[in-house]
Amino acid sequence: MDVRKKLEILADAAKYDASCASSGGKRKSTPGGLGSVEGMGICHSYTPDGRCVSLLKILLTNFCIYDCQYCINRISSDTPRARFTPEEVVRLTLDFYKRNYIEGLFLSSGVLKSPDYTMEQLVQVARTLREQHQFQGYIHLKAVPGASQELIDQAGTYADRLSANIELPTDADLSKLAPEKSFAVTGETMREIHVRVEQSKAERQESPKAPRFAPAGQSTQMLVGATPTPDAVILDTAHQLYTRYRLKRVYYSAYSPIPLVDARLPAKAPPLVREHRLYQADWLLRFYGFHVGELLPPEQPDLSLDMDPKLAWALRRREAFPVDVNRAPREMLLRVPGLGVRTVDRLLRIRKWHKLTLEDLARLRVPLNRVKPFIVTADHRPTALLDSPRLPERVRPSAEQLSLFSTAVVARTGEL
Structure with a gap:
């Protein structure tokens, strides 16, 4: 099979992996080197679903020894198969870069023969780019759960970011649909990466010349809608991953039905807005001081699809408003x-x-129609707005406005 056909198959197979953001890398160009990563990342082009990328995003292979029922590349699937050699991936990366198509590489893979064998192949690609070609662009490698500590150490030496996908939100979900995988194995790989990242930071505080280890940290991905697991459990799992392993991001990917689907999987994909709401809630947990129990009380374990989670919380807690913007902490x-x-x-x-005043807020481009019922300013005090049963209609975006927002845009800005 020629490289062009392999690229067609393996680039298409990689589209199911959403955890490919490049923000966080800061590799500078060196004399005689090739490429660079600066500042907030290298995202310049947009995919149809709104994600901004300029990475060569491919699988090393879509052959896989596992039979995960939600995955199109599972061993029992009849999907067309292909496999790159490490040398072919290196050549493609350099050719794409020199044509100014990309500024980095996102490389994942099905598990071929064993986790260690697959990880060796991924590391070989990164090592060749860094050492033989002095490539200073962004590299994101998949950390195959179950691979040895030595291989994880090597991967973090060459890659800017590593990601071991948790895939499903609970161990029970994995046991049902992917019995060869477990939270324990993936969690141990995440722990190894976390320990090495923290160790690298400590070493660099003592000596700036100490080698970096995965300077852009690690991320993971969870499928949404493949099982009946509610949003509260999904967000609780994400919160635990952030707390235990200091992940940079948890990516939520709406389940996409695949051919010859297992009877235990849904026939239809979940509403894409559910993925959107999870990203909003994730941002509230990380940067706004919310807790999972506040956003999703026991009597309401799933996020509202009609309004964003912060607005839903505010409407449940009307006694906390209005807030004086001149005095409130x-x-x-x-x-x-x-x-x-x-x-x-x-x-x-x-x-x-x-x-x-309201004029000050307008100058800061605050959406006044949305904010006014919840605040007090020097020239504004709401009267009976908070008691109005029509308040949700007044302050939430229309369906037309909501359609203008993509999941990725909200996930990046977090202005909720």
Whole structure:
């Protein structure tokens, strides 16, 4: 099979992996080197679903020894198969880079022969790019759960980011649909990466010349909608991963029905807006001070598809509003629907010098129709708005407005 045909098959197979953001890498160009990664990342082009990427995103192979029922590349699937050699991936990466198509590589793979064998192949690609071709662009490698500590150490030496996918939100889900995998094995791989990342940071504090290990950290991905698991459990799993392993991101990927589907899997994909709401809730947990139990109480274990999770929380807690933007602490301002982290920080700086008015908020491009029922300013105090049964209609975006937002845009900005 020629390289062009392999690329067609393996690039298409890689589209199911969403955990490919490049933000966080800071490799600088060196004399005689090739490529660079600077600042906030290298995202320049957009996929049809709104994700911004400029990475060569492929699988090393879609052959796999596992039979995960939700995966199109499972061993029992009749999908067309292909396999790159490490040398072919290196050549493709350099050729694409020199044509200015990409600025980095996202390389994943099915598990071929064993986790260690597959990881050796992935590491060989990264090692060849870094050592033989002095490639300084972004490299994201899959960390195959169950691979040896030595191979994980080598991968982190050459890659900017590593990712071991948790795939499903609970161990029970994995046992049902992917019995060859487990949370324990994936969690151990994540722990090894976390330990090495922290160790590298400590070493670099003592000596800036100490080698970096996965400087952009690690990420993971969970399928949404492949099992009946509610959003509360999905977000609780994500929160535990952030807490235990200091992950940079947890990516949520809506389940996509595949041919010859297992009877235990749904026939239809979940609404894409569910993925969108999970990203919004994830941002609230990480940057706004919310807890899973606040966003999803026991009586409501799934996120509302009609409104964003911060607005849903505010409508359940109307007694906490209105909030005086001239007096309220930062923690409370972050809970006002329509106020994002950067906006709140600007408000805190401005109010040191004068009383905030609606005009000040308008200058900061705050969505006033959305915010006004929940705040008090020097020239505004809501009356009976919070008691109105039609308040949700007044403050939530219309269906037409909602369709303009992509999951990736909200996941990047987090202005909720």
